[in-house]
Amino acid sequence: MAWKQNMIRHAKRLVVRCFKVVYKGMQKTVSVDEHTVIFIAFHGRGYTDNPKYIHQEMCKQSRFDDYTFVWALKKPNVEIEHAKTIRYNSLHYFYYMCKAKYWIVNCKLPKHIQKKPEQVYLQTWHGTPLKRLAHDIVEVENQTFYRSGMNRKQMTDTYDDDVAKYNYMIAPNEFSYEVFQTAFRINPKRLIKTGYPRNDFLTNITPEEIENIKQRFHIPAHKKVLLYAPTWR
Numbered sequence: 001m002a003w004k005q006n007m008i009r010h011a012k013r014l015v016v017r018c019f020k021v022v023y024k025g026m027q028k029t030v031s032v033d034e035h036t037v038i039f040i041a042f043h044g045r046g047y048t049d050n051p052k053y054i055h056q057e058m059c060k061q062s063r064f065d066d067y068t069f070v071w072a073l074k075k076p077n078v079e080i081e082h083a084k085t086i087r088y089n090s091l092h093y094f095y096y097m098c099k100a101k102y103w104i105v106n107c108k109l110p111k112h113i114q115k116k117p118e119q120v121y122l123q124t125w126h127g128t129p130l131k132r133l134a135h136d137i138v139e140v141e142n143q144t145f146y147r148s149g150m151n152r153k154q155m156t157d158t159y160d161d162d163v164a165k166y167n168y169m170i171a172p173n174e175f176s177y178e179v180f181q182t183a184f185r186i187n188p189k190r191l192i193k194t195g196y197p198r199n200d201f202l203t204n205i206t207p208e209e210i211e212n213i214k215q216r217f218h219i220p221a222h223k224k225v226l227l228y229a230p231t232w233r
Contacts, residue, residue: 016089020112023094030098032118036068038100042107042126044074044088050124050170051104053197055083070096108162115165123162123169124197127231128176133183134159159184172196 037058039051055071058064059082069083072093076085086092097103097113103121115121132138135156145155163169163184171177171191181188195203214221 019089019091019094022091023098023112026095026098027114027116030095032101032116033068033099034101035066036070036096036100037102037104038070038072038096039083040072040088040103040105040107040109044072046073046075047071047078047080049106049126050197051106053200054104054122054124055080057197057200070100072096108158109165111158111161120167121165123166125170125172125176125180128172129179129183133179135185136179136183166190168192170194170196172199 037055039055041047041049041051055069058067058069071080071083071085072088073085074088076087078085086096098116101119103115103119104124105121106124106126129136137152137155139152143152144150145152150158163186166186167190169180169184169186169191171180171193172195174193177188177191177193180186180191211221213219214223214225219225
């Protein structure tokens with residue numbers, strides 16, 4: 001069984017490599033559509049995080065009625081309201097990365113994904129950097145990074161390459177605004193200091209909604225609720 005799994009993995013890698021070659025040709029031939037937006041969360045893991053809530057807000061605004069919204073997912077056999085779903089790392093994915101005027105992404109994109117000058121890349125990121133990231137990491141002797149075993153320079157180069165493509169990056173709070181500048185070495189003029197879109201519903205929640213949640217989970221109405229949910233839970 002192990003050899004079959006290895007063969008499948010190698011075959012998938014070969015297909016993606018072929019797509020990358022085709023992608024270079026698409027970059028030259030596929031024109032940018034001013035009314036197309038592509039969303040990516042955690043490399044296609046799902047319809048989630050900041051891109052999800054930006055998409056939902058755009059769906060509410062009539063000025064985006066004639067826009068095409070595209071979600072790149074590893075498992076695209078889900079229905080997302082007012083959106084076309086495509087498979088992440090497929091030919092359709094590379095096509096729309098060439099075609100979409102706007103990229104709304106919460107994770108680091110690989111080096112082979114290149115942005116045209118007329119495209120707009122909004123990096124939303126996905127958390128407050130309480131741990132050290134990128135250039136802020138204090139290296140220990142012989143330390144490697146990721147499963148590929150990159151050295152420190154190779155690791156920081158992956159960030160530098162992606163950051164160079166950003167038109168804008170969301171900084172959810174003052175702390176992140178400062179840390180992003182040292183971790184990602186990004187010009188603060190490209191940082192949008194605002195809250196995370198995924199947290200808007202928490203900020204704007206009504207007393208009636210809170211009451212409904214407490215009733216659903218059988219929590220006494222007079223009780224204050226504390227949620228502990230660490231990243232690596």
